[in-house]
Amino acid sequence: MPSNNPMQPSASTLTSKTATHTPLAPVFAGNDGGAYYVTEVGEKVYWFAEHPGRDYAHVFHGTREGDVINGRFYSVPKDRATTLGQVTLKVRPNGSLERVSETGGFPSKALGPVSMDAIVDKLPGRAKYAGFTGNTLADLDGVFDDDGHRCYLRQIGELVVFFAEEDFKKGERPEKAVVFVGERSGNTLKGEWIAVPKGKKTGNGTLGMSLQPNRSLVKAAGSPLGTGIFAPFLPEIAIPIATAMELANTQLNKVEIRLDGHASGDQPLKDGSYIKLGSVIKKFTMPHHDRLTYRYFINDMTSDVIHAKPIGENETRLSIVFEDKGREIKRVDRNVGDGVARDWNIENPRCDLYVKLINHETSDGRPSISYEVTNVDFLGELDAPALIESIDDWITSKVRPRIENSVMQLLNQEGFQVIVANEVQRGLDALVKAASEYSLFGYSPSALVPKHVAISGNKVVFRFI
Missing domain, CATH: 3.15.10 (Bactericidal permeability-increasing protein; domain 1)
Known part of the structure; x- marks a missing residue:
């Protein structure tokens, strides 16, 4: 997704008169039903938000100054929305958050604290498909898997953000759930990871990954998600x-x-x-x-x-x-x-x-x-x-x-x-669309040129990785 959005959130005209504040609640519910999992690290604020019913999932990073939070949000391909922009929120005395201004289509007008116990049965699991993807080395937008984790990554120019979570059962929480905010330089990704309270584990630190020619990502030692490889994931389409x-x-x-x-x-x-x-x-x-x-x-x-x-x-x-x-x-x-x-x-x-x-x-x-x-x-x-x-x-x-x-x-x-x-081959787009579930993918056919086509039994299978 081409853009030159800066890594750091822009300053807002709305500022606070005091630097002291009460910590934010770890979990919020948006007025639209979205779930927000929030972590503060000093003055910095991070969250992951998701709402499958409204087709959005995004990573936020910003700063808090007193009762004002300024930052930027970036949709990730756990769902279809590709929006990104800036948002300013005010922390109310009761701990709720009120949206003051936004650009790019921030989904919720207000956020209210909620306990994890109240929503644990409704926590969205892994997405079946990437909500959107570039499926190229130049554009890393897409879904990546390793043995036990799924990563939803977004690249905007040199900026890279992702949300990754460990597999978990319905009615439970994942052990690990982290957001990442960093940069890509050539075939190297470096940045900060922050655990968010959708998962049980806490912590934050630095993370580096190297990009391979097959579009997989090799995690460096010290990764909160374990060492090994994040392999790109796209479902096969059979017609x-x-x-x-x-x-x-x-x-x-x-x-x-x-x-x-x-x-x-x-x-x-x-x-x-x-x-x-x-x-x-x-x-x-x-x-x-x-x-x-x-x-x-x-x-x-x-x-x-x-x-x-x-x-x-x-x-x-x-x-x-x-x-x-x-x-x-x-x-x-x-x-x-x-x-x-x-x-x-x-x-x-x-x-x-x-x-x-x-x-x-x-x-x-x-x-x-x-x-x-x-x-x-x-x-x-x-x-x-x-x-x-x-x-x-x-x-x-x-x-x-x-x-x-x-x-x-x-x-x-x-x-x-x-x-x-x-x-x-000129008709491959039409063949792929013939799959009944294709309308659920939200993929751009021009970006999804099959890399392999295989005849299997009474099906023709298109493979994209």
Whole structure:
């Protein structure tokens, strides 16, 4: 989140006449129902505030001068709110806090002291998802986990704040709950940690962490959260494989196939057959057949429509139907020439392609999904009177295998698969949104480019770390 907010709270025009004061209550309830866990360290004031029902969670740090508290608050991704700003509050004689001024949308107008026993059954546990995240090395906004703690971190320019808490059961308090206010310099984070009374432990001190290339944070010795690694956390998003198959099929439905082995007269046509998808064309040659004075060719067959039918969790049959113009088998009398012999027809010609999804990178190396053709069947019925046995054998042993093998081998080449992977990748945002729970995440799709895409059973799983 780009900003140049200073680490230290700005001064307020509202000041106190005395430096002596009664300590603040450790826990407050906002007039909006939010919970505030407050710690004073000398003149400094820190708290963590949260209210899942109103979608906010923030870290505050400021100073107290008599009955006036000035400071800044920064939303952290335990919830969706991304607000930040300044707030000034006045401490009333009864210990409550009244908001005097604010910028940025501070949520509560007044805070009243409350006992932890009164709210312990309602303490919000760990957030299931990050409320917002950058998911990049430059912007560390997001959620981090280690063995037993979850950390909700916000970076604004060089400023870094976070709230971290130990796992706990409903009706109990976490052993540890701390806020952190510090700076990032390159790959190093340094600052102050302060225990807040959502947790049982107290204390404060300094904390350093080092950022790793995989976006994890290595805690230095002396950390109140133990040594080890805070690993970035983003939930996997799984969508039905049928949704991904539909997207791939929208590209495969653009496949064109042409079968032609006749040039002119009795001359065969070299590379007259082809498969085309987008700007990529792969050619092959159809076999001809000689019998006595006749030469037989496959002639002028072009695909017309494609029908897709799911036949399994990760398999679709694409039926490529050819135009039924007749004269698909050309007969030429090599002694007399073209136009004398009668041509024959192939009734209802079609190519059935059996396709499954596979993991495949785009042309620029991003994770995506493409296809693999696992089998091809060329089907059709010969409409020829007094069919000659050798012609039937030519169709069965030469023509059909050439079509089936060429279509499968050529369609499985990298050029075609990359075209589909590129198009599927462009639709990844739509695929991710197809997950029913996506609307709960509050993520920016532009920031959440999947780093891994995996096919698992009947799901396509997107992984972001």
